[in-house]
Amino acid sequence: MPIGDNFEPALDAAKAGADWAWAVLYRELAGPVTGYLASRGAPEPEDLAAETFLQVARNIQSFEGGEEAFRSWVFVIAHRRLIDTRRKKRREPDLSTLPDDDHHSGGDVEGEALDRLVTGELRLALEILTEDQRDVLSLRIIGNLTLEETAEAVGKRVGAVKALQRRGLIALREHLEQDRVSL
Amino acid sequence: MSRFDDYKAEMQLSTLPDHDIELLLSGVVPDSDEAAQLVVFVDLIRAEGVGSPSEAMVAQIAREAATVARSTSSLDAPTGAQPPRRWAGWRLRPQLAVATTAVLLFSGVSGVAMAANGAAPGDALYGIDRALERIGIGAGHAQERLDEAKALLSEGEAGGALRHAADVFDDAEEVSEGFDAVGDARAALENAAGSLEDNGDTSNVLVRDNVATLLDYLRENLGEQVGADGKEFGQGVADLARNIAPGEGEAPTPEPSHDNGKNDDHVGGPQSGGSGNGG
Numbered sequence: 001m002p003i004g005d006n007f008e009p010a011l012d013a014a015k016a017g018a019d020w021a022w023a024v025l026y027r028e029l030a031g032p033v034t035g036y037l038a039s040r041g042a043p044e045p046e047d048l049a050a051e052t053f054l055q056v057a058r059n060i061q062s063f064e065g066g067e068e069a070f071r072s073w074v075f076v077i078a079h080r081r082l083i084d085t086r087r088k089k090r091r092e093p094d095l096s097t098l099p100d101d102d103h104h105s106g107g108d109v110e111g112e113a114l115d116r117l118v119t120g121e122l123r124l125a126l127e128i129l130t131e132d133q134r135d136v137l138s139l140r141i142i143g144n145l146t147l148e149e150t151a152e153a154v155g156k157r158v159g160a161v162k163a164l165q166r167r168g169l170i171a172l173r174e175h176l177e178q179d180r181v182s183l
Numbered sequence: 184m185s186r187f188d189d190y191k192a193e194m195q196l197s198t199l200p201d202h203d204i205e206l207l208l209s210g211v212v213p214d215s216d217e218a219a220q221l222v223v224f225v226d227l228i229r230a231e232g233v234g235s236p237s238e239a240m241v242a243q244i245a246r247e248a249a250t251v252a253r254s255t256s257s258l259d260a261p262t263g264a265q266p267p268r269r270w271a272g273w274r275l276r277p278q279l280a281v282a283t284t285a286v287l288l289f290s291g292v293s294g295v296a297m298a299a300n301g302a303a304p305g306d307a308l309y310g311i312d313r314a315l316e317r318i319g320i321g322a323g324h325a326q327e328r329l330d331e332a333k334a335l336l337s338e339g340e341a342g343g344a345l346r347h348a349a350d351v352f353d354d355a356e357e358v359s360e361g362f363d364a365v366g367d368a369r370a371a372l373e374n375a376a377g378s379l380e381d382n383g384d385t386s387n388v389l390v391r392d393n394v395a396t397l398l399d400y401l402r403e404n405l406g407e408q409v410g411a412d413g414k415e416f417g418q419g420v421a422d423l424a425r426n427i428a429p430g431e432g433e434a435p436t437p438e439p440s441h442d443n444g445k446n447d448d449h450v451g452g453p454q455s456g457g458s459g460n461g462g
Contacts, residue, residue, distance in 0.1 A: 014249070015252060015256060016256060017250065017252040017254075019245045022249045022252070023245035026241055026245055026248065027235070030235070030244070032232035033232075035233065036232055038231060039232075046240075053248050054247060054248060054251055058251055060252050060255070141228045141232075142228060142231055142232035143232075162204075165204060169221055170199065173220060176220070176221075176224065
């Protein structure tokens with residue numbers, strides 16, 4: 001849920017270093033940012049989201065704009081940190097490919113099993129997309145970024161972003177039809 | 184399906200109107216069947232971003248981010264700043280017992296980099312220096328981190344200041360074995376912070392003085408190697424931490440008289456039993 005009219009006072013207070021303002025901003029965006037990073041294969045999405053916000057805090061004095069622009073700006077930073085992580089990961093040996101089930105402890109066992117199944121199907125479908133297509137679709141869907149904002153985040157022209165999302169959706173549609181993925 | 188059918192299907196999909204794509208991506212069901220069939224997939228992707236952080240995580244990151252923002256602001260933090268009325272209940276109490284891996288990793292590596300920077304082969308920090316070089320981290324921001332810890336202390340959050348300062352040591356054990364002294368120093372800081380939190384004594388003037396002394400000691404010695412193997416440095420931190428919050432079976436350091444001057448001689452290690460700086 002957007003912060004709305006209270007965004008501006010929250011931003012001013014965040015620039016001045018008020019804890020409550022940062023709690024508001026973080027609570028609003030941590031979920032989408034973490035979700036975006038997770039969907040893009042970040043090994044530790046919560047950690048990377050936290051790093052993203054500390055980077056936002058370091059640069060907050062230079063930010064001017066409304067809530068949508070702020071959201072876009074945060075996702076741009078998150079995306080760049082993700083790219084950095086990918087580069088770093090490529091330079092390191094892959095020591096483990098085991099799935100991390102730590103986040104599925106306790107609670108609704110049946111629901112968790114279903115979640116894992118759905119998530120597994122989703123990831124399977126996403127695997128047919130190119131990395132650029134996945135970046136664009138995740139930023140647009142999870143980040144709720146506009147075409148222009150997404151173009152800025154990924155460093156491409158708006159036309160290229162439109163083409164990427166179109167081809168990605170077509171590929172997904174074909175995959176869903178051909179393999180009859182049960183979602 | 185023939186190749187012609189494939190071609191027809193592709194052409195049909197490729198005419199997916201931009202308008203429908205925009206509706207689809209914004210969460211609105213488009214009119215066309217071609218686009219509408221993708222709604223379930225878009226919804227599933229969107230669901231990945233629906234999670235919310237724990238309140239402990241919110242409190243931790245908010246405090247860290249606020250401290251960082253203050254350190255970069257030319258404005259004084261508005262002490263009277265309050266959230267709008269509808270958020271009044273959101274004001275979070277300090278959750279000092281929880282430290283997220285994210286923040287520790289982020290801040291800790293830079294601190295260790297500061298300490299290890301320039302270490303020579305055979306030095307206690309040399310392994311860390313090399314390890315940090317390998318992962319592309321050079322000089323860190325330990326002094327900045329300590330400035331932020333001081334800011335927390337000035338706000339009466341002595342425990343938070345200690346935990347923040349402890350961050351500069353995090354991951355030391357993971358980066359290099361044989362770095363027990365610094366690992367012990369970090370543990371001493373966290374133990375002191377935990378004791379303060381348990382006792383609720385973070386506003387005590389003597390406590391704040393002792394925390395300030397410890398932060399000064401860290402500031403002056405973190406970039407140096409005190410002792411051949413770093414033990415002197417680690418011991419110095421542990422001694423000062425003990426003055427803040429004595430462990431079990433240990434007698435607290437007697438409160439210094441009010442005319443005690445500030446102990447500025449930190450380079451060779453702290454003066455055990457007399458760390459008060461006189462406020």
